[in-house]
Amino acid sequence: MKKLQTAIRYECLTSVKYIWIFYTIMLSIVAAVFITLKLCLGNNENISMSALENSSIIYIGILGVMGFTEDFKMLIQNGFTRKYIFISTISMFMFIAAVLAFFDTIIGSVAPLVMTEYKNFFGLIYGIKNQYLLNWLLLFLTYTFVSSVTYFFVVLFNKIGKYFFIAFMVALGIILGFIVPLLFVYVIPENVIQNIFTFLSRIAGFTSDGTINYLYPIASLIIGAGIFGGITYLILRRTELKT
Known part of the structure; x- marks a missing residue:
């Protein structure tokens, strides 16, 4: 347990x-x-940006890709098991996701004071406003999900090699x-397509009566x-670091 805490x-x-x-x-x-546009357009123009959280999504996605090789090599060489490496990496992703979500929630609440039309990421999707805990939770889970996806792809890349990975992608x-798209246009019946989009909207939280159930996107x-x-861990158990 002490080695896991160290990792x-x-x-x-x-x-x-x-x-x-x-x-x-x-x-x-x-x-x-912002300053450049303000100087060019003048004080009478409303300058606004929205969803700065997109930068955090890109950042944590890159982190999921870049953080594998060196950390895996260092921890393996110091006697850490793959299970501990996986747990420590996921813990790091969750830690970073929590910190990013915290700062992005603060930025999202302060930005409208400077840019009156600013809307945060989930404000654009759900119209969330002044629901700081909910916004933090959704951002935290989104960042964790994105890092899990990118971590899966980088572990898969290391497992199957560059050429097989390129072929896979x-x-x-x-x-x-x-x-x-061809299946949607020519093969799948229209009612099935409608059911698919209805299902996707449901897991995103949009209900048939026009309300939003946030438990659905949280669970999704x-x-x-x-x-x-889980898939990443199964791959990681049998992977060797390729140089």
């Missing part, structure tokens, strides 16, 4: 400095763009971008992260 502490502490770097860069860019792209994100995390 978790290592993963979380090494990630803190990158969070500060990320927010410093992001907020500097946002401030520079090409095949996946063809299926999602070509075959599935937890289940999705659990599925990708």
